[in-house]
Amino acid sequence: MHGYDRHAYEPFAVTVDLAVFTLRAGRLRILLVERGEEPYAGSWALPGGFLKPDESAETAARRELAEETGLADVAGLHLEQLRTYSEPDRDPRMRVVSVAFTALVPDAPQAVGGGDAAQAAWLPFGEQGPLAFDHDRILADAHHRIGVELERTSLATAFCPPEFTLGELRQVYEAVWDTGLDPANFRRKVLGTPGFVTQVPGESRLTGGRGKPAALYRAGGATTLHPPLLKPRPGSTEGPS
Amino acid sequence: MHGYDRHAYEPFAVTVDLAVFTLRAGRLRILLVERGEEPYAGSWALPGGFLKPDESAETAARRELAEETGLADVAGLHLEQLRTYSEPDRDPRMRVVSVAFTALVPDAPQAVGGGDAAQAAWLPFGEQGPLAFDHDRILADAHHRIGVELERTSLATAFCPPEFTLGELRQVYEAVWDTGLDPANFRRKVLGTPGFVTQVPGESRLTGGRGKPAALYRAGGATTLHPPLLKPRPGSTEGPS
DNA sequence: CCAAAAGTGTTGGGGCTACACCCATGA
DNA sequence: TCATGGGTGTAGCCCCAACACTTTTGG
Numbered sequence: 001m002h003g004y005d006r007h008a009y010e011p012f013a014v015t016v017d018l019a020v021f022t023l024r025a026g027r028l029r030i031l032l033v034e035r036g037e038e039p040y041a042g043s044w045a046l047p048g049g050f051l052k053p054d055e056s057a058e059t060a061a062r063r064e065l066a067e068e069t070g071l072a073d074v075a076g077l078h079l080e081q082l083r084t085y086s087e088p089d090r091d092p093r094m095r096v097v098s099v100a101f102t103a104l105v106p107d108a109p110q111a112v113g114g115g116d117a118a119q120a121a122w123l124p125f126g127e128q129g130p131l132a133f134d135h136d137r138i139l140a141d142a143h144h145r146i147g148v149e150l151e152r153t154s155l156a157t158a159f160c161p162p163e164f165t166l167g168e169l170r171q172v173y174e175a176v177w178d179t180g181l182d183p184a185n186f187r188r189k190v191l192g193t194p195g196f197v198t199q200v201p202g203e204s205r206l207t208g209g210r211g212k213p214a215a216l217y218r219a220g221g222a223t224t225l226h227p228p229l230l231k232p233r234p235g236s237t238e239g240p241s
Numbered sequence: 242m243h244g245y246d247r248h249a250y251e252p253f254a255v256t257v258d259l260a261v262f263t264l265r266a267g268r269l270r271i272l273l274v275e276r277g278e279e280p281y282a283g284s285w286a287l288p289g290g291f292l293k294p295d296e297s298a299e300t301a302a303r304r305e306l307a308e309e310t311g312l313a314d315v316a317g318l319h320l321e322q323l324r325t326y327s328e329p330d331r332d333p334r335m336r337v338v339s340v341a342f343t344a345l346v347p348d349a350p351q352a353v354g355g356g357d358a359a360q361a362a363w364l365p366f367g368e369q370g371p372l373a374f375d376h377d378r379i380l381a382d383a384h385h386r387i388g389v390e391l392e393r394t395s396l397a398t399a400f401c402p403p404e405f406t407l408g409e410l411r412q413v414y415e416a417v418w419d420t421g422l423d424p425a426n427f428r429r430k431v432l433g434t435p436g437f438v439t440q441v442p443g444e445s446r447l448t449g450g451r452g453k454p455a456a457l458y459r460a461g462g463a464t465t466l467h468p469p470l471l472k473p474r475p476g477s478t479e480g481p482s
Numbered sequence: 483c484c485a486a487a488a489g490t491g492t493t494g495g496g497g498c499t500a501c502a503c504c505c506a507t508g509a
Numbered sequence: 510t511c512a513t514g515g516g517t518g519t520a521g522c523c524c525c526a527a528c529a530c531t532t533t534t535g536g
Contacts, residue, residue, distance in 0.1 A: 011252030012292070014327070014338055051253070053336070057327040084325040084340045086255070086298040095294070097255055097338070099325045152389075167514070185499065187516070192497095204515095211514030212506040226474055227497095233467055408487070426526065428489070445488095452487030453533040473526095 013096045016061045017048035017135065019082065019142035020069065020103040022122060023159050028175045029122040030139065031068065032131070039092055040132035046139065047120065048098070057081070057099040065103055068120060078104040078158030082142055090134050102142045104158040147176050152228040154196055157219035163200055165214035166190060167207055177231050189229050195222025254337045257302045258289035258376065260323065260383035261310065261344040263363060264400050269416045270363040271380065272309065273372070280333055281373035287380065288361065289339070298322070298340040306344055309361060319345040319399030323383055331375050343383045345399040388417050393469040395437055398460035404441055406455035407431060408448055418472050430470050436463025 020031035032044040047068040051060045058079065066074040082100040090096065125143065130136060149155045156172040157164070170186045173179075190196050197217040204213040261272035273285040288309040292301045299320065307315040323341040331337065366384065371377060390396045397413040398405070411427045414420075431437050438458040445454040 012255045012338075014253045014255070051327070054329050056329060057325060057338070081324050083322050084298060086292070086340065088295050088297060097253075097292075097298070097340075099327065099338075148393075165515085182500075183514080184501090184516075184518095188498090206507075207514065210508055210512070212516075214515055227471070228469070230469070406488085423526070423528090424487080425489075425491095425528090429525085447534075448487065451485070451535050453489075455488055468524095 013094060014051045014057070015048055015096055015098045016051065016057050016064060017046045017085075017098050017100045017138055018061060018064055018068070018103055019046055019100065019139050020065065020105060021125070021142075021146065021159075022105045022107055023172060023175055024107060024122065026171050026175055028125040030125045030128065031120065032123050032128060033068065033120045035132055043130070043132040044123070044128055045132035046100075046135045057101075061099075061101040061103075069105065071105065078155065082138070082145060085134060085138060087134070100138045100142070102145060104146070104155065106159060106161045143176075147231070150176055151230055152225055154219060154223055154225060157197070160219075163203075163205075163216045163218055165205060165207055165216060166197075167214055169197070169217075173229075173231075179232060181232075193222070193225050193227065193229065195220040196225060254335060255292045255298070256289055256337055256339045257292065257298055257305060258287045258326075258339050258341045258379055259302060259305055259309070259344055260287055260341065260380050261306065261346060262366070262383075262387065262400070263346045263348060264413060264416055265348060265363065267412050267416055269366040271366045271369065272361065273364055273369060274309065274361045276373055284371070284373040285364070285369055286373035287341075287376045298342075302340070302342040302344075310346065312346065319396065323379070323386060326375060326379060328375070341379045341383070343386060345387070345396065347400060347402045384417075388472070391417055392466075392471055394465055395460060395463055398438070401460075404444075404446075404457045404459055406446060406448055406457060407438075408455055410438070410458075414470075414472075420473060422473075434463070434466050434468065434470065436461040437466060 018031070022029050022031070031047060033047050035041055035043050035045050047064060049060070049064050051057060055063070058081070061079055062074055062077075065071070065077065065079065071077070080102050082102050084097060084099045086097045088095060090098070128139075131139065146155065150173055156169055156176075159172045160168055166187050167183070169190065170181055170183060173186070174181055196219075198220045200216040200218060203216050205216055206213050259272070263270050263272070272288060274288050276282050276284050276286050288305060290301070290305050292298060296304070299322070303315055303318075303320055306312070306318065306320065312318070321343050323343050325338060325340045327338045329336060331339070369380075372380065387396060391414055397410055397417075400413045401409055407428050408424070410431065411422055411424060414427070415422055437460075439461045441457040441459060444457050446457055447454050
């Protein structure tokens with residue numbers, strides 16, 4: 001950050017790419033758009049776009065998120081910078097530096113098709129084919145990141161509506177980690193972590209028909225979890241189902 | 242990443258900024274350069290510079306690291322992307338998007354002054370004054386990041402020379418976390434984490450004069466630690482000194 | 483001999499897994 | 510009344526913080 005000379009640097013195009021996850025029926029899904037132009041016409045890609053002159057990457061990412069998902073209350077959604085991808089050959093036509101974000105939304109509101117993309121869809125994570133550009137790598141990085149962050153942050157509540165049951169919260173962990181968790185022990189871990197969730201007094205919700213109605217909780221004030229809620233590893237024997 | 246139009250986007254300058262930490266005499270230090278030009282002339286700043294046309298941010302960061310530290314074997318040093326700072330007003334003259342990196346070096350090789358900066362120095366972390374641009378925030382983010390990563394990765398070995406004692410490794414944790422650790426329990430945790438360190442057969446080293454010679458270890462192959470080496474929290478009572 | 487650091491042993495408490503068991507609801 | 514999921518209880522195991530203690534060096 002020294003030696004400023006307006007002729008000494010090369011201009012770059014700067015974009016944002018979004019890895020937007022949601023949970024539907026216990027299944028992790030990822031928002032993708034189908035490209036209409038070359039290169040990679042017909043391929044699926046992560047949604048994204050160019051920064052406008054007065055936007056930060058965060059602002060641009062939130063704008064793109066609103067355009068692509070059609071959600072109105074984008075302000076409250078979880079949006080987090082993942083990393084920046086800057087390999088010189090990542091776009092075959094020009095030099096593009098892309099700031100990637102991970103977003104988590106409570107439930108796929110509807111199949112979207114907004115913005116300028118050919119079409120958009122929530123595809124089950126893992127079933128998407130090869131993506132355009134280096135988006136396979138970005139998506140893999142994003143999935144790994146949220147798996148790690150579930151252990152030590154309250155990130156999981158971002159997948160849930162404002163009021164949720166502990167069973168729904170557990171499904172978030174099970175879907176992202178692709179593993180089974182003991183409901184009883186999960187409950188105690190969550191309630192034993194100060195500030196993770198707070199119970200909504202009195203109310204309860206029927207959980208899809210069968211079973212006892214479950215108490216409702218809201219996200220607590222904490223963002224980091226102490227102690228962390230560690231993912232079971234091979235060698236440990238937790239996990240039914 | 243759709244709707245490409247070479248006239249629809251604004252060109253940005255892209256730079257890298259480096260938060261380079263080292264450990265000297267049990268004290269965490271940060272590499273800073275003194276700015277020679279406006280704005281912020283005379284202020285300290287993080288080292289960094291512009292991307293060259295065919296460089297990725299990682300390549301540029303490693304090049305800058307070599308220039309600023311004067312180290313020859315930059316290839317083996319730990320370098321990790323932190324995040325990207327893109328607020329429109331972060332540089333008063335022009336639109337600059339900066340990819341920040343965190344680097345860890347075993348020991349300050351010498352006071353450096355390379356590159357084009359006025360001068361460079363290793364200042365004790367926390368004693369640097371206000372930095373130029375948004376570098377205070379970048380530095381705070383970098384310090385927080387390495388503190389978190391010490392818990393679940395083998396990052397601490399990057400602060401150490403190729404062969405090190407467990408006491409030296411413990412000093413890394415104590416300096417970054419600014420806390421005391423029980424040497425006996427630290428030893429058992431490290432040795433009980435598969436792949437963290439491997440002992441160098443036979444040899445040992447005198448640790449600064451007094452005390453029993455300590456066995457030497459190298460970094461093991463593991464990058465992530467299972468179980469994690471958690472930082473003691475208030476409420477827990479660990480920690481002498 | 484004393485101080486300092488490495489390294490080993492031990493113990494008591496806490497946490498956590500795995501499971502049994504009861505509760506409330508829809509079909 | 511049965512299946513299903515919520516919620517509570519608990520026994521045993523394992524981990525681990527908090528020491529005490531021995532070993533090996535320099536002064």
